[in-house]
Amino acid sequence: MTVLEYVLIGFLVGILxxxxxxxxxxxxxxxxxxxxxxxxxxxxxxxxxxxTIFASAAIFGxxxxxxxxxxxxxxIEIVGGALLIVFGIRIWNTHPHIEKDGNGREYSYLGDAxxxxxxxxxxxxxxxxxAAIFGxxxxxxxxxDDHFGSLLMVAGVAGGATSWWLFVSATxxxxxxxxxxxxxxxxxxxxxxxxxxxxxxxxxxxALDRLGHAAGIWGH
Numbered sequence: 553m554t555v556l557e558y559v560l561i562g563f564l565v566g567i568l569x570x571x572x573x574x575x576x577x578x579x580x581x582x583x584x585x586x587x588x589x590x591x592x593x594x595x596x597x598x599x600x601x602x603x604t605i606f607a608s609a610a611i612f613g614x615x616x617x618x619x620x621x622x623x624x625x626x627x628i629e630i631v632g633g634a635l636l637i638v639f640g641i642r643i644w645n646t647h648p649h650i651e652k653d654g655n656g657r658e659y660s661y662l663g664d665a666x667x668x669x670x671x672x673x674x675x676x677x678x679x680x681x682x683a684a685i686f687g688x689x690x691x692x693x694x695x696x697d698d699h700f701g702s703l704l705m706v707a708g709v710a711g712g713a714t715s716w717w718l719f720v721s722a723t724x725x726x727x728x729x730x731x732x733x734x735x736x737x738x739x740x741x742x743x744x745x746x747x748x749x750x751x752x753x754x755x756x757x758x759a760l761d762r763l764g765h766a767a768g769i770w771g772h
Contacts, residue, residue, distance in 0.1 A: 553692070558701050561692055562607075562708020563715070568746065569681050570603065570713040572639075572646075576668050580717060583664055584724040592724060594661040596717020598668030600710055603678065607709040610682035611693070611702050630758070635684040636751035644744030682709075688754055 570577075576599045584592025672678065686693055694701030 553701065555704055558694065558704040559708040559711070561689070562705035563712035565607070565682070565685055565705075566603070566709035566712025567716050568685070569678065569709075570599070570716045572744070572747075576672050577720065579668060579671065580720055581724050584721045585728045589721045589725040591661065591664055592721030593717055594664040595668040596721065597714065598665030599672040600713045600717065601665075602669050602672035603713050604706060604710045605673065606679045606682050607706050610679060610686050611705055613683070631684075633688065633751040633754035633758075635680060636747050636754070639681055639684075640744040640747030640751060642744075644741055644748070
């Protein structure tokens with residue numbers, strides 16, 4: 553695969569794992585509403601550091617055990633697809649709440665970033681999400697000895713996540729009077745639906761492979 557392909561895949565993974573509206577997204581939105589665009593961005597950057605750590609652990613872990621992964625790829629696809637569907641359902645059913653009436657407290661940029669980092673790094677679901685996604689990439693993930701490709705994909709994740717936070721902070725700053733819980737709920741429905749579809753596509757691909765294999769055996 554090319555450099556651009558690795559970065560692009562990582563970029564999409566970064567957006568996919570960051571977009572669901574959880575505690576950090578709500579925090580970024582609240583700070584962008586109360587204190588402006590830059591505060592929302594710094595909240596996001598704190599989460600980006602945590603996500604980059606998780607992505608590195610997941611992708612280098614997957615690369616290091618690639619022989620194990622390849623020998624049990626069908627099982628990993630089944631588990632990974634199930635995890636994506638479960639995550640999607642949980643995100644769909646999450647009802648985030650934003651408080652627009654603050655207590656007047658001003659937060660520093662580093663304080664925003666640090667709070668978001670610790671909030672994100674203590675969420676064990678994130679590492680499982682990255683592991684599930686990277687685990688089912690198949691031929692689209694770097695080989696076990698392709699450390700450069702792995703670094704490129706991690707860089708893509710960081711870029712995708714950062715782009716998401718820039719987009720969210722800019723959007724919220726511009727439309728802050730219209731942001732409410734219903735808007736957040738719709739965003740979660742979209743993110744949850746995407747994850748469920750990805751999980752379903754994994755099972756569809758498995759089913760088609762099985763049918764093709766069975767047809768080949770039947771043909772002989």
